[in-house]
Amino acid sequence: MNVWGEQLMNALVIGSFYSLIALGYSMVYGIIQLLNFAHGDVYMVGAFVGYGVLSAMSGAPLFVGLGAAFLFASLATGLLGLGVERIAYRPLLQSSRLVMLITAIGVSLVLENGVMLALGPSFRVMPVELPRSGLSLFGADVTYAQLAIIATSVGLMLLLDAFVRRTLYGKAMRAIAVNPTATALMGIPVHRVIALTFFIGSFLAGSAGVLAGVYYGKINFMMGFIVGLKAFTASVLGGIGSLPGAMLGGYLLGFLETFGAAALGGEWKDVFAFVILILILTLKPTGLLGRTGTERV
Amino acid sequence: MMLLEVERLSLRFGGLEVIRDLSFAVPAGTIASFIGPNGAGKTSLFNLITGFYRPTAGEIRFAGERITGLPPSAVARRGLARTFQNIRLFKTLSALENVLSALHPRTRSGVFAALFRTPGMRREEAWAREEARRALAFVGLQDVADRSAGTLPYGHRRLLEIARAIALRPKLLLLDEPAAGLNPAEKAALADLIRRIRDELEIGVILIEHDMRLVANVSEHVVALSYGEKIAEGPPADVLRHPKVVEAYLGEEAVG
Amino acid sequence: MTATSFRARASQGATAGLLLALFLFPRVASNYWLDVFTSAFFYVILALGLNVVVGFAGLLDLGYAAFFAIGAYTTGILTTVYHVPFLLTVPAAAALAALSGVVIGAPALRLRSDYLAIVTLGFGEIIRITAKNLTLTGSASGIYGIPRPTVFGHALKTQQDFYYLLLILAIVTYLAMRRLEHSRVGRAWKYIREDEDAAAAMGIDPFRYKLLAFVVGAVVGGLAGTVFAVRMTAIAPESFGFMQSVLILLAVILGGLGRLPGVVLGAFLIVLLPEAMREFASWRYFLFGALLIAMMHFRPEGLWPAGRRKMPQSGRAALNGGDGR
Numbered sequence: 001m002n003v004w005g006e007q008l009m010n011a012l013v014i015g016s017f018y019s020l021i022a023l024g025y026s027m028v029y030g031i032i033q034l035l036n037f038a039h040g041d042v043y044m045v046g047a048f049v050g051y052g053v054l055s056a057m058s059g060a061p062l063f064v065g066l067g068a069a070f071l072f073a074s075l076a077t078g079l080l081g082l083g084v085e086r087i088a089y090r091p092l093l094q095s096s097r098l099v100m101l102i103t104a105i106g107v108s109l110v111l112e113n114g115v116m117l118a119l120g121p122s123f124r125v126m127p128v129e130l131p132r133s134g135l136s137l138f139g140a141d142v143t144y145a146q147l148a149i150i151a152t153s154v155g156l157m158l159l160l161d162a163f164v165r166r167t168l169y170g171k172a173m174r175a176i177a178v179n180p181t182a183t184a185l186m187g188i189p190v191h192r193v194i195a196l197t198f199f200i201g202s203f204l205a206g207s208a209g210v211l212a213g214v215y216y217g218k219i220n221f222m223m224g225f226i227v228g229l230k231a232f233t234a235s236v237l238g239g240i241g242s243l244p245g246a247m248l249g250g251y252l253l254g255f256l257e258t259f260g261a262a263a264l265g266g267e268w269k270d271v272f273a274f275v276i277l278i279l280i281l282t283l284k285p286t287g288l289l290g291r292t293g294t295e296r297v
Numbered sequence: 298m299m300l301l302e303v304e305r306l307s308l309r310f311g312g313l314e315v316i317r318d319l320s321f322a323v324p325a326g327t328i329a330s331f332i333g334p335n336g337a338g339k340t341s342l343f344n345l346i347t348g349f350y351r352p353t354a355g356e357i358r359f360a361g362e363r364i365t366g367l368p369p370s371a372v373a374r375r376g377l378a379r380t381f382q383n384i385r386l387f388k389t390l391s392a393l394e395n396v397l398s399a400l401h402p403r404t405r406s407g408v409f410a411a412l413f414r415t416p417g418m419r420r421e422e423a424w425a426r427e428e429a430r431r432a433l434a435f436v437g438l439q440d441v442a443d444r445s446a447g448t449l450p451y452g453h454r455r456l457l458e459i460a461r462a463i464a465l466r467p468k469l470l471l472l473d474e475p476a477a478g479l480n481p482a483e484k485a486a487l488a489d490l491i492r493r494i495r496d497e498l499e500i501g502v503i504l505i506e507h508d509m510r511l512v513a514n515v516s517e518h519v520v521a522l523s524y525g526e527k528i529a530e531g532p533p534a535d536v537l538r539h540p541k542v543v544e545a546y547l548g549e550e551a552v553g
Numbered sequence: 554m555t556a557t558s559f560r561a562r563a564s565q566g567a568t569a570g571l572l573l574a575l576f577l578f579p580r581v582a583s584n585y586w587l588d589v590f591t592s593a594f595f596y597v598i599l600a601l602g603l604n605v606v607v608g609f610a611g612l613l614d615l616g617y618a619a620f621f622a623i624g625a626y627t628t629g630i631l632t633t634v635y636h637v638p639f640l641l642t643v644p645a646a647a648a649l650a651a652l653s654g655v656v657i658g659a660p661a662l663r664l665r666s667d668y669l670a671i672v673t674l675g676f677g678e679i680i681r682i683t684a685k686n687l688t689l690t691g692s693a694s695g696i697y698g699i700p701r702p703t704v705f706g707h708a709l710k711t712q713q714d715f716y717y718l719l720l721i722l723a724i725v726t727y728l729a730m731r732r733l734e735h736s737r738v739g740r741a742w743k744y745i746r747e748d749e750d751a752a753a754a755m756g757i758d759p760f761r762y763k764l765l766a767f768v769v770g771a772v773v774g775g776l777a778g779t780v781f782a783v784r785m786t787a788i789a790p791e792s793f794g795f796m797q798s799v800l801i802l803l804a805v806i807l808g809g810l811g812r813l814p815g816v817v818l819g820a821f822l823i824v825l826l827p828e829a830m831r832e833f834a835s836w837r838y839f840l841f842g843a844l845l846i847a848m849m850h851f852r853p854e855g856l857w858p859a860g861r862r863k864m865p866q867s868g869r870a871a872l873n874g875g876d877g878r
Binding site: 035037091096097101102103105106107108109110113117226229232233268270271273274275277278281282285 | 659663675676685795839841848
Binding site for chain 2: 729732733736737738739740741743744747748750751752753754755756757758759765769
């Protein structure tokens with residue numbers, strides 16, 4: 001009971017990270033059908049920006065530093081997303097999918113190795129330590145930090161959901177997904193909506209990066225590679241293009257992976273996600289909450 | 298014998314009903330036309346028949362066999378060829394290579410035959426090229442066989458798409474607005490070509506066409522659609538004068 | 554007419570000269586350069602194999618190293634644990650690579666073909682992690698002591714032996730690819746790459762041919778892996794990571810997607826460029842990434858001089874198979 005409860009908390013924390021990143025994957029795929037391979041690296045950059053802010057503010061009280069790191073890193077990665085979209089992807093929107101995919105690989109390599117060249121290949125230790133204090137829930141030890149991470153992530157997702165539902169932006173996003181040309185003809189600034197999508201997606205990935213960096217305590221330039229792949233798996237699991245699907249998929253993957261690793265041994269942890277990905281594509285390719293579409297010719 | 302039978306066919310995209318409870322039949326060896334104002338569902342109907350869309354309800358039978366839900370390539374292999382409204386050629390490939398694509402179902406050579414250039418493969422390749430040249434010659438494009446499709450003038454591209462479709466040796470050929478953008482002389486030649494396809498190659502033809510003179514000139518059977526429903530069917534003289542057809546077109550002209 | 558035949562003859566002459574130079578190269582080259590060129594031939598084979606998937610069929614495979622690993626480990630395990638002669642391990646490796654190609658390719662290709670990119674990436678990781686965790690594959694330290702092969706009574710030992718072996722295999726692969734390109738199957742790939750719907754309307758099953766391209770690529774990768782195992786005599790999981798896959802992809806794209814001489818050029822470039830800039834070794838992948846982005850923006854058809862053909866650039870439609878959406 002005790003151990004399972006703690007595993008459950010681990011799953012919720014990891015699931016939060018996956019969900020936040022999966023949202024950006026899903027949004028970008030939903031709007032321009034691009035598998036943005038560089039998305040996991042945006043998460044990594046978020047962690048490094050957070051590291052920079054926390055190092056600079058080492059004298060400040062813990063919560064002030066964390067708050068500043070969170071805000072600054074999320075905004076910075078949001079802007080990074082904007083820049084990447086503007087420079088790398090926008091000029092290619094009319095090109096073939098293959099060209100876009102290869103570009104995304106290039107962006108991923110540049111981000112990873114840019115950080116590696118600037119800060120070195122070794123792991124960096126975050127200059128703060130989260131308090132270990134917590135409480136006992138049904139016999140399981142739960143730290144306040146875990147609760148805060150889950151609450152922050154869920155809060156961000158609720159905000160996003162409200163934004164997409166309540167504003168014109170959400171409608172415009174769906175319209176572009178269906179037919180970009182017609183949407184542009186209706187006077188909707190397609191490029192601005194796509195840019196905003198990149199901003200929001202990268203913002204969420206960056207915030208996940210800071211949270212994960214602080215939570216695990218160690219960061220490295222390759223930390224986004226596997227996590228990005230898993231977040232993609234999460235978005236396919238939930239149904240790519242569907243925002244509730246991405247959130248559900250993220251948490252589900254968190255659970256499957258945590259309990260699967262507990263059962264089979266930690267060295268197989270990273271294989272899980274990919275086996276799930278291949279199974280989902282075989283058995284239910286639209287994902288749990290995705291829609292089927294007859295959109296051809 | 299009925300070559301193509303469509304029974305209570307419906308197609309929905311979300312809340313939009315594109316085809317509603319449509320039934321009709323086209324006998325073998327006929328030249329038929331689908332007419333109707335823009336948005337009546339004619340191209341969607343082609344896409345349904347050729348397997349590009351899956352119907353929401355209803356059945357399509359071709360030469361007595363149920364083909365509903367088959368993928369496009371399987372439909373094509375059963376003898377249904379089509380052209381596209383906006384001309385879908387393999388632009389960077391030569392005219393001959395374009396037509397060769399239609400010989401695919403009637404040839405066999407696989408990877409091993411290609412690697413070892415087996416005698417059977419060479420024979421087959423020579424035969425396919427000859428067939429393709431014959432199809433090009435049938436539409437009068439024998440002289441541009443080696444030019445890349447994208448560089449051909451518009452009228453030639455329309456003809457090349459037809460040559461590609463007839464090289465499939467189909468029982469039925471669906472032409473989506475073949476006369477669009479052609480001048481009167483080219484249209485007259487097209488009418489001739491359509492008749493020759495039926496008479497010499499014994500391929501039935503269904504065309505979607507807006508040019509009513511061409512429709513009246515070549516077709517023996519007309520199906521008129523409006524908002525996804527059949528409003529008239531029969532010989533062209535009757536259908537073109539049918540009050541509902543006149544109304545549908547007048548309505549369009551009054552708006553447009 | 555005379556102009557084209559002159560050009561054809563000039564290029565034939567250039568090819569013959571180049572081949573002659575490559576065959577005589579071991580007489581003048583140091584062991585170091587012999588090794589570099591052997592690696593280059595090796596990447597020529599891998600890049601030609603991946604080109605079937607990316608260049609001919611227009612699909613993205615990001616886990617190509619996995620097939621290479623499957624071939625290498627099959628030969629490694631069979632020769633060291635079961636003492637099977639090298640030549641008998643070759644068909645086993647090819648069959649295993651083909652089988653995994655079907656298992657991975659079929660679910661991904663039935664859907665949107667760009668899912669293949671991420672599924673192959675995941676597959677690459679599965680293979681690497683599995684190789685690292687199993688005792689059969691020697692865990693993290695891999696397999697060593699793979700015996701040198703005997704091919705038709707001739708034991709391959711020296712660097713020169715492997716230079717010639719790989720040179721010949723590269724030439725054979727090139728000729729095979731050229732035959733494939735100009736065959737019924739090669740044309741079907743081109744039709745699907747140019748316009749999937751039009752190809753389907755001509756009775757060509759896009760799924761079947763995409764899967765075939767993927768499997769042919771897998772088999773070539775697997776075969777290259779068997780040779781890698783006996784040349785290196787030791788293999789470890791880290792030789793088959795994502796960066797290996799990216800490197801091979803870069804070779805395909807750099808020279809000229811789908812154009813065979815371009816692919817050969819690309820393979821030589823990815824081996825020779827790092828040699829030329831050793832002092833910037835840590836910049837390697839950053840520059841490769843920047844190069845990929847730049848190529849896609851300014852010269853998506855690759856560095857090889859453009860011929861009659863061009864990369865399908867007609868909007869997303871070319872690979873997506875739709876227009877206006």
